[in-house]
Amino acid sequence: MIHDLWSDVRPSSMMNVCHYDKRMDFFYNQSRSQTEEDWSGTKLVIVLCFGAFFCLFIFISNALVISAVVKNKRFHFPFYYLLANLAAADFFAGIAYVFLMFHTGPVSKTLTVHRWFLRQGLVDTSMSASLASLLAIAVERHMSVVRMRVHSNLTKKRVMFLIFSVWAIAIFMGTVPTLGWNCLCNIKSCSSLAPIYSRSYLTFWTVSNLVVFFIMVVVYLRIYMYVRRKTTVLSPHTSGSISRRRTPIKLMKTVMAVLGAFVVCWTPGMVVLLLDGLNCTQCGVQQVKRWFLLLALMNSVMNPIIYSYRDEEMWRTMKRMICCRFYEVLERRSSRLPSAMTSTRSNASSNSHYFEDNTTQGMVNEKEHI
Numbered sequence: 001m002i003h004d005l006w007s008d009v010r011p012s013s014m015m016n017v018c019h020y021d022k023r024m025d026f027f028y029n030q031s032r033s034q035t036e037e038d039w040s041g042t043k044l045v046i047v048l049c050f051g052a053f054f055c056l057f058i059f060i061s062n063a064l065v066i067s068a069v070v071k072n073k074r075f076h077f078p079f080y081y082l083l084a085n086l087a088a089a090d091f092f093a094g095i096a097y098v099f100l101m102f103h104t105g106p107v108s109k110t111l112t113v114h115r116w117f118l119r120q121g122l123v124d125t126s127m128s129a130s131l132a133s134l135l136a137i138a139v140e141r142h143m144s145v146v147r148m149r150v151h152s153n154l155t156k157k158r159v160m161f162l163i164f165s166v167w168a169i170a171i172f173m174g175t176v177p178t179l180g181w182n183c184l185c186n187i188k189s190c191s192s193l194a195p196i197y198s199r200s201y202l203t204f205w206t207v208s209n210l211v212v213f214f215i216m217v218v219v220y221l222r223i224y225m226y227v228r229r230k231t232t233v234l235s236p237h238t239s240g241s242i243s244r245r246r247t248p249i250k251l252m253k254t255v256m257a258v259l260g261a262f263v264v265c266w267t268p269g270m271v272v273l274l275l276d277g278l279n280c281t282q283c284g285v286q287q288v289k290r291w292f293l294l295l296a297l298m299n300s301v302m303n304p305i306i307y308s309y310r311d312e313e314m315w316r317t318m319k320r321m322i323c324c325r326f327y328e329v330l331e332r333r334s335s336r337l338p339s340a341m342t343s344t345r346s347n348a349s350s351n352s353h354y355f356e357d358n359t360t361q362g363m364v365n366e367k368e369h370i
Contacts, residue, residue, distance in 0.1 A: 018185040024116050025109035027195035030187050044105045047290065051101050054301050058094035061304035062087040068317040075314075078154040079144070079251060082137045083307070085163045086258070089129035089170075090300035096122035097297055113196060117178045120194060124205075125174030127266065127296070131212060132166040134259055138219050141255060145223050177201060193276045193289055202277030206270045213263050213270075220259055224252045254310040258303055265299035268292045 019026065069075040069084040103111060103119045111119070139162070144152040154162075183190040183198040191199045269292040275283045308315040 019187070020113055020184055022113065023109070024111045024113070024195065027187075027190060028109055030190060030195065047294065048101055051097060051294070051297065054297055055094045055098050055101075058090060058097075058300045058304075062091040062094070062300070064318045064321060065304050065307055065314070066091070067321060068314055071321070072313070072317045075317075078140050078152050078159045079137070081159050082133060082140055082162065085166060086130060086133040086137070086303065087307075089126060089133050089166075090303050092129060093123075093126035093297070093300045096126045113184065114178075116196060120197075121174040121178060125170045126300075127209075128173040129166060129170035130262060130299070131209065132169050134216060134262060135212070136162045136166055137255060138216060138223075141223055141252065142219070145227055173205075191276050192281075193273060193285055199277045199279055202273050204277075206274040206277060210267070210270055210274070213267065216259060217263065220252075220256055224256060227252050250310065254306065257306045257310060261302045261306060262299055265295050265302070269296050 065087040066084045069080045069087075075084075099122055100119055103115065108116075140152050140154060143154065147153070177197055181198060181201045182196050184196060186198070189198045189200065191197050191202050194202065269289075272283075272285045272289060272292055276285050308318055
C-alpha cells in the first residue's frame with residue numbers, strides 16, 4: 001500500500017526536478033526542436049561560409065569606424081563617441097556570431113547547459129548593447145536639438161557613464177536566463193526555438209524590445225521633423241555656410257538610417273520569438289529561425305556602410321587609414337628591394353674591380369716576361 005501511494009506521488013514530484021546536469025540533446029528532444037536533421041550537410045557549410053565572410057567584414061569595418069573616431073579630432077564629440085560605441089556593439093556581435101557558428105548544427109545537442117547559456121547570452125548581449133546604444137544616441141540627439149546645437153554639451157564623464165550604462169544593461173539582459181529565468185526546473189514551459197528558455201521570458205524579452213523599437217521610431221521621427229522645421233525657419237536669418245546649416249539634418253538622417261536598418265533586420269526575428277513564446281505550434285517558426293538570424297547578422301554589416309555613405313568625413317578618414325596602411329606595406333617591401341639591389345651592385349662592383357685588378361696585373365707580368 002505504501003508502494004502504491006509512492007507511485008501516485010512520484011510523477012507529480014518529478015515535474016519539479018531541475019536538470020542542470022543534462023546535455024542539450026535532452027532539451028531538444030523534449031521541445032521537439034529540429035537541429036541535426038535539417039541543419040547539416042551542404043546547407044550548413046554554405047551558411048557558415050557566408051557567416052564567416054560577413055563576420056570578417058564586421059570586424060574590419062567596425063574597427064575602422066572606432067579608429068576613425070579616435071584618430072580624427074573632428075569626431076571628438078558625444079554623438080560620435082556614442083556612434084563608436086554602437087560600432088563596438090556590432091564588433092561584439094561579430095564575436096558572438098563566430099562563437100555561435102562553432103557551436104551550432106549537430107554540435108548543439110552535445111553542448112552542456114552552461115555552454116548553451118554562454119552561446120545564447122553572447123547574442124542577446126550584443127543585441128541589447130545595440131539597442132541601448134541607439135537609446136543613448138537618442139538621448140544625446142534630443143539634448144542637442146532642444147538647445148539648437150549640432151552637438152550636445154555632454155561632458156566626457158557623462159558620455160562615459162552612458163557607455164558604461166549601455167554595457168551594464170546589455171550584460172544584465174544577456175545573463176537573466178542564466179540567473180534563473182529559465183525552464184530547467186519546469187520542462188513543460190520550455191520554448192521550441194530556445195529549448196532551455198522559458199516561454200514567459202521570451203514573451204517578456206520580445207515584447208519589451210518591440211515596445212522600445214516603436215518608442216525609438218516615434219522619438220526619432222519627432223526629432224527629425226523638429227530639426228527640419230527649425231532649420232527651414234532659421235536658415236534665411238542665420239549666417240554661415242550651407243553645409244554647416246545642413247549638418248544637423250545629415251546627422252539625423254544617419255541616425256534614422258541606422259535605426260531603420262536595426263528595426264528591419266531585428267523585427268522579423270523578434271516576431272518569431274514572440275510567436276514561440278506564445279506557444280504557437282502551427283506558425284512554422286523552426287523553418288525560418290536561421291534565416292532571420294542571418295538577417296540580424298546583416299545589421300552589423302550594414303551599419304559601417306551607412307556611416308561611410310552618409311558621412312563624407314567618416315569615409316575620407318577610413319579611406320585615408322586604409323591607404324596609409326597600404327602604403328606602409330608597400331614602403332616596407334620597397335625598402336627591402338633597394339638594400340638587396342645595393343648589395344648586388346656592391347658585389348658586382350667589387351667583382352669588376354677584382355677582375356680589372358687581375359687583368360692589369362696579368363698585363364704587367366706579360367710585359368716583364370717580354
